[in-house]
Amino acid sequence: MSRSCGKLDEAGVALPPDGAYPAKLGNIINLFESLPEDERRETLVSYADNAKNQEPRAREKFDLADVRKDEECMDTVGVYLHVDKNGKAHIRMTLGPEVQTLTRSMTAILCKGLEGSTPQEILDLPSDFVTRIVGAELVRVRSQTIYYVLTRIKSICKVYLDRQRMAQVA
Amino acid sequence: MATYPTQYAHPEALVETDWLEKHLKDEGIRIVESNEDILLYDTGHLPGAVHIDWRADLQDSIIRDYIAPEKFARLCGRHGITPDTTCIFYGDKANWWACYALWAFRLFGHENVKILNGGRDKWKAEQRPMTREVPKYPATNYPVPKKRFDKEIRAFFDEALTHSKSSKPLIDVRSPGEYKGEITHMPEYPQEGVLRGGHIPGAKSMPWKTATNDDATFKPADELAKIYLDQCGVKPGTDTIVYCRIGERSSHTWFVLTYLLGLDKVRNYDGSWTEWGNKVGAPIEKSV
Numbered sequence: 001m002s003r004s005c006g007k008l009d010e011a012g013v014a015l016p017p018d019g020a021y022p023a024k025l026g027n028i029i030n031l032f033e034s035l036p037e038d039e040r041r042e043t044l045v046s047y048a049d050n051a052k053n054q055e056p057r058a059r060e061k062f063d064l065a066d067v068r069k070d071e072e073c074m075d076t077v078g079v080y081l082h083v084d085k086n087g088k089a090h091i092r093m094t095l096g097p098e099v100q101t102l103t104r105s106m107t108a109i110l111c112k113g114l115e116g117s118t119p120q121e122i123l124d125l126p127s128d129f130v131t132r133i134v135g136a137e138l139v140r141v142r143s144q145t146i147y148y149v150l151t152r153i154k155s156i157c158k159v160y161l162d163r164q165r166m167a168q169v170a
Numbered sequence: 171m172a173t174y175p176t177q178y179a180h181p182e183a184l185v186e187t188d189w190l191e192k193h194l195k196d197e198g199i200r201i202v203e204s205n206e207d208i209l210l211y212d213t214g215h216l217p218g219a220v221h222i223d224w225r226a227d228l229q230d231s232i233i234r235d236y237i238a239p240e241k242f243a244r245l246c247g248r249h250g251i252t253p254d255t256t257c258i259f260y261g262d263k264a265n266w267w268a269c270y271a272l273w274a275f276r277l278f279g280h281e282n283v284k285i286l287n288g289g290r291d292k293w294k295a296e297q298r299p300m301t302r303e304v305p306k307y308p309a310t311n312y313p314v315p316k317k318r319f320d321k322e323i324r325a326f327f328d329e330a331l332t333h334s335k336s337s338k339p340l341i342d343v344r345s346p347g348e349y350k351g352e353i354t355h356m357p358e359y360p361q362e363g364v365l366r367g368g369h370i371p372g373a374k375s376m377p378w379k380t381a382t383n384d385d386a387t388f389k390p391a392d393e394l395a396k397i398y399l400d401q402c403g404v405k406p407g408t409d410t411i412v413y414c415r416i417g418e419r420s421s422h423t424w425f426v427l428t429y430l431l432g433l434d435k436v437r438n439y440d441g442s443w444t445e446w447g448n449k450v451g452a453p454i455e456k457s458v
Contacts, residue, residue: 041209041212042212044209044212045209045212045213048209048213049213100206100207100208100209100210101207101208101209101210101212101213102207102208102209105209137226138208138209
């Protein structure tokens, strides 16, 4: 986990310290926060272009798969979770053709940023960082949809952890 | 037996993809992309097209209303648009937002407006050129519009209420589920906070998409006439109000009625269901 603290959001509310985020995600957050608005958009589009690279690869096996079409999103989104022997999560995602660009961006960002975190770390992740990546302007105009991918990833991690706990109890 | 028009009332309000590809660099036109997907323009657009965001560029950020005339003039000036420029709008979702942007331009009195038939989806499906290069045009000094044409093409809550009470034509262009009151937002779209489901009393249901073909182009004039004149009961000279959830889908229907069928008294109630469904004292109707 990366370290530093003391940042405030636009309303002056203290943000969680950067140490609250996995290191890879912290680096991505720092990158986006350093960019002017036009470069932020370009970088979001670059990540969107790479969303296809987050799809499951041949011969990859997963502990859980959650493929569904929700009302919050324009098309089907699949989330695939593999937890390795060290307890680290590896996430892949599939996106239907109608999924919007911002959702594609968040898919690539989160798959890369959360690579190697544990399911519990992902579940505990504060969601405020999404606005720091996307920026105030895009948040203002699309506030309803930017959390969707994070919610889906957290959801599959929660199912995984619940099943682990149940298996231990049994 | 009823006779139906064989051509659009204002065929000049549409351009076809084939024509536009040959006229991308014409003087006096400005191609304007307006989308639901806020980053779609950045992923690639028609060569020379500028981007106008329906919310960030056209709506006031403090008051629920459109931008002030001064801001509209600045917006046009920034994109090198003059009052004589022919603005050709296109976008995703079969041109919903393109029609919305066109309607907003008409609200400020900009007269030369057209829609690219089939919009972005058809252009892309036909593998026509796209670019990520953002064009720069010399800024113009667009004069501040002296008036906004609210009275002519926009309806407010009180007017929609009077319309409803006097049984004048009202068309609800949302999905059937929204009209019936089963849901309060479009299927597949995020909930945007409406307390009640249903429709304005007396409104007829005619989802916007009824006016389009599978390739996002508009249906022929005779089919549109059957849909709106026969099934919705609208006719020339009669005040008609169209609405949806926030006025975007109904802009599409407004364009069809005004430009393709040539009806001259059609207004878009942009407050739409997000206002009516929440308004204290506003009557609603539900249906099965």
